[in-house]
Amino acid sequence: MKNLTGKVAMITGSGRGIGAHIAKRLALEGAYVILHDLEIHLLEETANEIRAAGGIVQQLIQSDLSDHDAGDTITQRLNVEKIDILVNNAGIAPVRSFQEVDQSMFNAMVDINMRAVFFISQKLLPYMNDGGRIINISSSLKKTYAPGFITYVSIKGFIEAFTKYLAGEIGGRGITVNAISPGAINTGLNPWFETEEGIKVLLNDQALKKLGQPSYISDAVAFLASEQASWISGAIIDVDGGFKLAP
Numbered sequence: 625m626k627n628l629t630g631k632v633a634m635i636t637g638s639g640r641g642i643g644a645h646i647a648k649r650l651a652l653e654g655a656y657v658i659l660h661d662l663e664i665h666l667l668e669e670t671a672n673e674i675r676a677a678g679g680i681v682q683q684l685i686q687s688d689l690s691d692h693d694a695g696d697t698i699t700q701r702l703n704v705e706k707i708d709i710l711v712n713n714a715g716i717a718p719v720r721s722f723q724e725v726d727q728s729m730f731n732a733m734v735d736i737n738m739r740a741v742f743f744i745s746q747k748l749l750p751y752m753n754d755g756g757r758i759i760n761i762s763s764s765l766k767k768t769y770a771p772g773f774i775t776y777v778s779i780k781g782f783i784e785a786f787t788k789y790l791a792g793e794i795g796g797r798g799i800t801v802n803a804i805s806p807g808a809i810n811t812g813l814n815p816w817f818e819t820e821e822g823i824k825v826l827l828n829d830q831a832l833k834k835l836g837q838p839s840y841i842s843d844a845v846a847f848l849a850s851e852q853a854s855w856i857s858g859a860i861i862d863v864d865g866g867f868k869l870a871p
């Protein structure tokens with residue numbers, strides 16, 4: 625028997641990158657996955673890969689998380705009565721210095737990386753089975769100062785505080801709420817990750833001398849989603865190769 629047989633899991637931003645890997649992993653564990661993204665062609669690609677690997681795709685939901693009603697839109701479109709696992713993964717990471725951040729960029733980041741996480745969790749909660757799981761995605765950049773990431777990391781700080789408070793709020797239903805804080809993960813979008821300089825910089829900052837892969841994050845999500853993690857809640861788990869621990 626697989627770990628998540630019969631569970632229903634929704635993963636935001638699962639058209640590509642880390643979210644797509646999480647969706648594939650949870651499907652391999654037997655979950656019925658609800659894929660969500662802005663881009664329908666990305667959703668279809670992920671769905672095809674999952675089906676080809678023998679997984680079950682319950683539904684594709686295309687929606688824009690910049691929309692303030694994203695939580696309502698998603699719940700209205702659900703084609704299941706109950707869900708068990710929500711992974712708030714979708715996020716954007718534009719790089720801009722403090723002086724360059726304007727209202728429109730700030731608003732987009734608040735909408736997608738923060739407001740959507742808060743209200744999707746709130747609106748989906750009545751549809752969640754007791755004993756369910758909410759897993760948020762933070763970032764290990766909080767451990768250091770990285771130029772250009774002031775808005776991104778400040779908002780990830782909100783996500784971590786929200787994770788702990790929501791865990792306290794809904795723990796009585798046996799629903800766990802945790803966050804994973806990934807280090808640098810090569811999702812194939814940023815060619816710098818594969819340059820000699822990029823590899824040197826990344827490995828220099830990590831205690832473990834191997835580069836971050838999406839599977840490290842999806843493995844951690846699969847664990848938090850499993851029965852074996854039923855007594856872990858309000859935790860922020862660094863999955864970052866020991867980022868900033870190296871001398």
Ligand SMILES: NC(=O)c1ccc[n+]([C@@H]2O[C@H](COP(=O)([O-])OP(=O)(O)OC[C@H]3O[C@@H](n4cnc5c(N)ncnc54)[C@H](O)[C@@H]3O)[C@@H](O)[C@H]2O)c1
Nearest residue numbers: 637639640641642662688689690713714715763806808809
């Ligand atoms: N890749 C990394 O190194 C890294 C490190 C730390 C944390 N993270 C976090 O992991 C999560 C996923 O990152 P990723 O690297 O896979 O990113 P990505 O850009 O590869 O994927 C993000 C997904 O979210 C979707 N998305 C973006 N804006 C949306 C919107 N308005 N509405 C709906 N969907 C939208 C995109 O279409 C995409 O499929 C993010 O929360 C990110 O902050 C990533």
